[in-house]
Amino acid sequence: MRTDRDTDDIAALCELEKKVLWLASWTIHHANHLRENNDGLKVGGHQASSASLATIMTALYFAVLRPQDRVAVKPHASPVFHAVQYLLGKQTREQLEAFRGFKGAQSYPSRTKDVDDVDFSTGSVGLGVAQALFSSLAQDYVRAHGWGLERPEGRMVALVGDAELDEGNIFEALLEGWKQGLRNCWWIIDYNRQSLDAVVREGLWERYEQLFRNFGWNVVILKYGSLQQAAFKEPGGEKLRQWIDNCRNPLYSALVFAGGAAWRKRLNDEIGDQGDVSRLIEKRSDDELAALMNNLGGHDLPSLLEAFRNADNDRPTCFIAYTIKGFGLPMAGHKDNHSGLMTPAQMETFRRAMRVRSGHEWDPFEGLSLPAERLKRFLDRVPFAAGGGRRLKASEIEVPPELPSAFQAVTSTQTGFGTLLNEIARTDSDFARRIVTTSPDVTVSTNLGAWVNRRGLFARQAMADTFKSERIPSTFNWEFSPKGQHIELGIAETNLFILLSALGLSHSINGERLLPIGTLYDPFVARGLDALNYACYQDARFIVVGTPSGITLAGEGGAHQSIAEPLIGIAQDGLASFEPAYVDELAVILAWAFAYIQKSDGEISEHTWLRDETGGSVYLRLSTRPIEQIARAMTPELRQQIVDGGYWLRKPGPNCQVVVAYTGAIAPEALAAVGLMAEDRRDVGLLAVTSADRLNAGWTAAQRARERGRVHARSHIERLFAEVPTHCGIVTVLDGHPATLAWLGAVSGNRVRPLGVEHFGQTGSLADLYRSYGIDANAIVAAAQAIAPGRPIRHLKALPQP
Numbered sequence: 001m002r003t004d005r006d007t008d009d010i011a012a013l014c015e016l017e018k019k020v021l022w023l024a025s026w027t028i029h030h031a032n033h034l035r036e037n038n039d040g041l042k043v044g045g046h047q048a049s050s051a052s053l054a055t056i057m058t059a060l061y062f063a064v065l066r067p068q069d070r071v072a073v074k075p076h077a078s079p080v081f082h083a084v085q086y087l088l089g090k091q092t093r094e095q096l097e098a099f100r101g102f103k104g105a106q107s108y109p110s111r112t113k114d115v116d117d118v119d120f121s122t123g124s125v126g127l128g129v130a131q132a133l134f135s136s137l138a139q140d141y142v143r144a145h146g147w148g149l150e151r152p153e154g155r156m157v158a159l160v161g162d163a164e165l166d167e168g169n170i171f172e173a174l175l176e177g178w179k180q181g182l183r184n185c186w187w188i189i190d191y192n193r194q195s196l197d198a199v200v201r202e203g204l205w206e207r208y209e210q211l212f213r214n215f216g217w218n219v220v221i222l223k224y225g226s227l228q229q230a231a232f233k234e235p236g237g238e239k240l241r242q243w244i245d246n247c248r249n250p251l252y253s254a255l256v257f258a259g260g261a262a263w264r265k266r267l268n269d270e271i272g273d274q275g276d277v278s279r280l281i282e283k284r285s286d287d288e289l290a291a292l293m294n295n296l297g298g299h300d301l302p303s304l305l306e307a308f309r310n311a312d313n314d315r316p317t318c319f320i321a322y323t324i325k326g327f328g329l330p331m332a333g334h335k336d337n338h339s340g341l342m343t344p345a346q347m348e349t350f351r352r353a354m355r356v357r358s359g360h361e362w363d364p365f366e367g368l369s370l371p372a373e374r375l376k377r378f379l380d381r382v383p384f385a386a387g388g389g390r391r392l393k394a395s396e397i398e399v400p401p402e403l404p405s406a407f408q409a410v411t412s413t414q415t416g417f418g419t420l421l422n423e424i425a426r427t428d429s430d431f432a433r434r435i436v437t438t439s440p441d442v443t444v445s446t447n448l449g450a451w452v453n454r455r456g457l458f459a460r461q462a463m464a465d466t467f468k469s470e471r472i473p474s475t476f477n478w479e480f481s482p483k484g485q486h487i488e489l490g491i492a493e494t495n496l497f498i499l500l501s502a503l504g505l506s507h508s509i510n511g512e513r514l515l516p517i518g519t520l521y522d523p524f525v526a527r528g529l530d531a532l533n534y535a536c537y538q539d540a541r542f543i544v545v546g547t548p549s550g551i552t553l554a555g556e557g558g559a560h561q562s563i564a565e566p567l568i569g570i571a572q573d574g575l576a577s578f579e580p581a582y583v584d585e586l587a588v589i590l591a592w593a594f595a596y597i598q599k600s601d602g603e604i605s606e607h608t609w610l611r612d613e614t615g616g617s618v619y620l621r622l623s624t625r626p627i628e629q630i631a632r633a634m635t636p637e638l639r640q641q642i643v644d645g646g647y648w649l650r651k652p653g654p655n656c657q658v659v660v661a662y663t664g665a666i667a668p669e670a671l672a673a674v675g676l677m678a679e680d681r682r683d684v685g686l687l688a689v690t691s692a693d694r695l696n697a698g699w700t701a702a703q704r705a706r707e708r709g710r711v712h713a714r715s716h717i718e719r720l721f722a723e724v725p726t727h728c729g730i731v732t733v734l735d736g737h738p739a740t741l742a743w744l745g746a747v748s749g750n751r752v753r754p755l756g757v758e759h760f761g762q763t764g765s766l767a768d769l770y771r772s773y774g775i776d777a778n779a780i781v782a783a784a785q786a787i788a789p790g791r792p793i794r795h796l797k798a799l800p801q802p
């Protein structure tokens with residue numbers, strides 16, 4: 001039943017809907033026609049896509065959403081989002097005028113770059129949709145652990161393009177959501193039956209409906225608007241409904257584009273000789289007929305409000321809202337409208353139709369029928385805007401400066417990682433409680449088993465380990481409870497990264513900090529790479545562990561051996577990457593990482609020229625190869641150098657002819673090579689590189705700083721190389737792509753011979769593979785002899801022929 005308040009709301013909402021459409025369209029027009037724009041890319045996609053969602057977003061933001069709700073907005077509806085925020089006083093005219101310009105409002109909603117409180121960034125279609133789902137799971141996790149209960153539970157909402165549902169990651173998320181008992185999540189599908197290039201297949205909604213119901217979702221189909229519903233009740237109305245139901249998507253779109261007269265002709269041709277329905281058509285003018293046929297559920301405020309308000313439970317709900325791409329604009333319905341921009345002449349007509357005076361385009365209440373005062377009062381009462389700033393804050397969790405550790409003399413970094421987490425699991429501290437681990441079905445094989453045994457698996461409902469209750473011995477205790485600290489995922493790596501993205505934003509979304517760690521096999525980082533990039537782009541904070549890695553995983557062959565990941569580690573923004581060789585290094589890096597992922601807003605470090613105070617996420621590439629550990633005391637200096645990216649394991653002497661720089665599991669080969677050439681090359685240096693990424697980033701930043709006048713800026717690698725003579729050759733080696741370390745030669749102008757893996761690996765023993773790929777001790781010696789001429793190195797053996 002509707003109350004007076006609702007009627008009042010609807011009048012105001014109708015006005016705001018017009019204003020939102022106008023402002024979004026004007027923002028786009030401004031960026032295209034009134035500002036210099038020479039990137040060759042038109043922004044038509046925004047125009048038609050925005051119009052498609054304008055009604056739905058008006059209903060949501062101005063009436064339905066509450067402050068605790070969070071939204072991922074379909075990328076191309078960004079202008080609508082900015083227009084809504086503008087009306088709510090959270091976005092500025094300057095930003096809108098600079099839409100797509102330098103530091104202006106972003107083309108795709110961005111948490112990190114926009115000023116108007118974007119909840120979740122979007123851009124790569126499909127990922128924001130999954131982010132809403134996983135954020136709901138993250139919220140459940142936080143609350144099940146007793147945190148943030150003073151705040152109301154929010155709903156995680158995604159505004160989804162219908163073609164966005166082509167992205168497989170959405171279905172991966174859907175399945176995972178079902179397994180995890182998803183709640184409080186809405187996906188609102190903008191069913192305009194158009195994608196970027198074309199009109200979508202017939203009957204997709206039926207597939208979607210079935211699919212969502214199969215996964216336990218509520219499905220609400222918003223097909224007919226209130227005008228249509230009323231018309232269906234008129235004599236002949238049922239015929240009209242049948243015609244609409246049977247009309248193919250491309251034809252409907254084409255008629256929307258063509259307008260009232262075309263509708264009349266078509267309807268008369270097809271159902272016009274049937275008495276009642278003819279009268280139904282005839283009694284409407286062309287404009288009224290067009291308004292009726294365009295009145296789909298997704299453009300009808302009363303139907304939308306009713307549907308949203310009726311969904312007042314916590315079941316995941318999918319709304320399939322029929323819409324028209326380009327609704328209200330001259331390109332409405334045209335299949336080419338994705339790149340269709342309004343011409344200045346069309347904009348002029350639109351401006352007049354909207355009763356906006358020239359020069360008053362940005363005025364919030366210009367040309368509306370209701371008095372500005374009344375609309376202002378309405379806006380002041382909008383529930384969504386009531387909560388103040390939407391970015392919550394959580395204090396930093398204190399991290400022990402050193403992690404408890406006791407390692408075996410011969411061990412691998414992966415085993416060390418398991419041991420370190422197991423030790424943390426024994427402790428009872430806020431730090432240990434805030435850690436949450438997750439893995440896509442590789443929990444045990446990435447060495448998280450001991451941690452999980454102690455801290456348990458997370459589920460909202462407790463579930464006993466049947467093997468344990470049946471008293472069948474097993475190494476692993478697989479018990480689920482609301483207190484568990486490990487979220488076990490299915491194999492989809494993209495889900496892992498989106499979950500990390502959701503857990504890693506908990507401080508800002510839930511006001512409760514988590515310390516998330518995700519593990520996966522290193523080669524499959526590539527499988528989830530876009531999602532990892534997405535998570536970093538929105539500044540989510542987590543630690544990701546890629547293990548096992550490289551051809552060191554000898555018996556597994558090319559399918560499981562990672563090659564390119566060290567380069568990903570260098571190139572991925574927002575991710576500090578490490579590949580330690582020894583477990584004591586790992587312990588230092590991990591302790592540092594727990595603090596680093598919590599940092600924000602600081603200054604760029606004067607010491608290393610890295611972003612140590614602004615923080616970011618961390619990637620650890622670990623190996624299963626057991627190697628002999630170095631018995632040494634950890635000094636503060638060594639600790640700092642490990643974090644900065646490298647240290648001299650053997651300092652080069654003043655006459656140094658060769659430096660060997662290595663990363664990761666290949667350390668024993670590098671050590672052995674230095675031994676083999678010691679008699680024939682002077683003062684050989686051995687550089688342990690714990691982070692090619694941080695060395696490289698620091699070097700680049702220091703150069704940039706010097707070019708901008710800070711003449712004393714020095715990076716860590718420059719300081720390390722300060723004593724290395726320029727005639728000295730550098731051999732670099734790692735179990736990964738050689739380009740990772742090849743740049744080291746450019747730091748002080750040394751010749752460099754980078755060794756590594758460039759081609760898909762194969763099965764074999766470790767010795768077979770290292771020899772074959774040229775990263776064993778003998779290959780290092782051969783490279784040294786080639787770039788650091790001198791007497792023949794006696795221990796050098798002939799290399800295998802390729």
Ligand SMILES: Cc1ncc(C[n+]2csc(CCOP(=O)(O)OP(=O)(O)O)c2C)c(N)n1
Pocket residue numbers: 048049050052075076123124125160161162163164165192194195196325338
């Ligand atoms: C991963 C990815 N691939 C491609 C694109 C380019 N792209 C942007 S929107 C879009 C299709 C949009 O269709 P739909 O989701 O139905 O939204 P509509 O255009 O109807 O508003 C595509 C292919 C993208 N943003 N992300």
Ligand SMILES: [Mg+2]
Pocket residue numbers: 161162163190191192193194195325
């Ligand atoms: Mg579409």
